[in-house]
Amino acid sequence: MNEGLLSVVSRPIALITGATSGIGAEFSRQLARSGHDLVLVARDPFRLECVASQLRVEFSVRVEIIVADLTQITGLALVEDRVCSAKQPIDVLVNNAGLGLRLPFDENTIDDEQGLLDLMVTVPMRLTHAALSQMVQRQSGTIINVASIAAFIPRGTYGAAKAWLVSFSRWANLHYRDRGITVTAVAPGFVRTEFHQRMGVTTTEIPNFLWLSTAPMVRDALRDVARGRAVSIPSVRYKMFILVARLLPDRLLHSREVFANQ
Numbered sequence: 001m002n003e004g005l006l007s008v009v010s011r012p013i014a015l016i017t018g019a020t021s022g023i024g025a026e027f028s029r030q031l032a033r034s035g036h037d038l039v040l041v042a043r044d045p046f047r048l049e050c051v052a053s054q055l056r057v058e059f060s061v062r063v064e065i066i067v068a069d070l071t072q073i074t075g076l077a078l079v080e081d082r083v084c085s086a087k088q089p090i091d092v093l094v095n096n097a098g099l100g101l102r103l104p105f106d107e108n109t110i111d112d113e114q115g116l117l118d119l120m121v122t123v124p125m126r127l128t129h130a131a132l133s134q135m136v137q138r139q140s141g142t143i144i145n146v147a148s149i150a151a152f153i154p155r156g157t158y159g160a161a162k163a164w165l166v167s168f169s170r171w172a173n174l175h176y177r178d179r180g181i182t183v184t185a186v187a188p189g190f191v192r193t194e195f196h197q198r199m200g201v202t203t204t205e206i207p208n209f210l211w212l213s214t215a216p217m218v219r220d221a222l223r224d225v226a227r228g229r230a231v232s233i234p235s236v237r238y239k240m241f242i243l244v245a246r247l248l249p250d251r252l253l254h255s256r257e258v259f260a261n262q
């Protein structure tokens with residue numbers, strides 16, 4: 001589609017954090033396919049431009065990029081400003097950027113732990129606040145918080161941060177639904193992305209059947225989002241896992257080292 005035609009078509013806009021890889025890249029792709037213009041956020045400018053160009057060509061959508069380290073005040077402020085925009089409001093916010101730490105809590109530096117908490121709790125909390133400032137006025141909006149099944153089992157500060165996202169989303173979905181806004185926490189199991197490689201952990205001990213591919217995982221999540229669900233657990237196998245896990249004592253789940261890096 002040429003720029004002239006693009007300018008007269010008004011499409012909903014989705015902003016995705018961590019859009020250059022894995023789950024965030026797949027959300028970007030599926031949202032573009034379903035007719036959203038995009039705002040992509042990550043730190044690496046080269047990868048951002050590559051992903052943006054591919055999506056522009058493949059889906060004829062507008063794609064803005066914001067190069068920002070969300071753990072830095074200036075980077076986060078840039079994205080908050082864009083999310084607050086009344087002129088070009090964000091219809092769908094996907095709080096996806098996240099990381100895992102390889103070592104147990106006491107062996108990580110406190111700065112690394114603070115970075116994890118900032119990226120996975122403070123950032124989605126602030127971006128949700130910013131998004132609501134215009135969504136409440138417009139009585140419309142969709143917020144997706146990418147959590148993890150680690151939210152439901154004892155998994156250090158990573159699981160605790162994801163549990164915050166799930167708990168917050170459950171409350172916010174109830175609280176804002178009458179104003180046309182849905183908030184959904186998506187809690188996947190193991191997904192094939194760069195996540196574990198970035199953490200510096202091997203994944204050879206994780207059986208094949210526990211791995212999800214990004215495309216069906218995100219498709220499941222978006223179906224639950226469309227239904228207005230507060231929590232989405234993609235795939236039947238992980239829905240079953242959570243049902244069973246809720247019945248088991250923490251001691252047993254803690255000893256299942258296969259889930260240590262989820």
Ligand SMILES: NC(=O)c1ccc[n+]([C@@H]2O[C@H](COP(=O)([O-])OP(=O)(O)OC[C@H]3O[C@@H](n4cnc5c(N)ncnc54)[C@H](OP(=O)(O)O)[C@@H]3O)[C@@H](O)[C@H]2O)c1
Binds near residue numbers: 020262
């Ligand atoms: N993979 C799994 O097994 C799994 C399972 C459950 C939940 N999750 C969750 O899914 C989400 C996405 O993870 P993924 O598996 O897709 O990981 P990934 O492939 O490593 O992608 C992470 C994305 O986040 C961006 N990012 C990282 N730190 C950032 C920062 N400080 N500021 C801005 N952007 C940043 C990265 O781009 P740059 O490096 O360019 O910034 C990249 O685009 C995370 O919240 C993770 O906790 C993953």
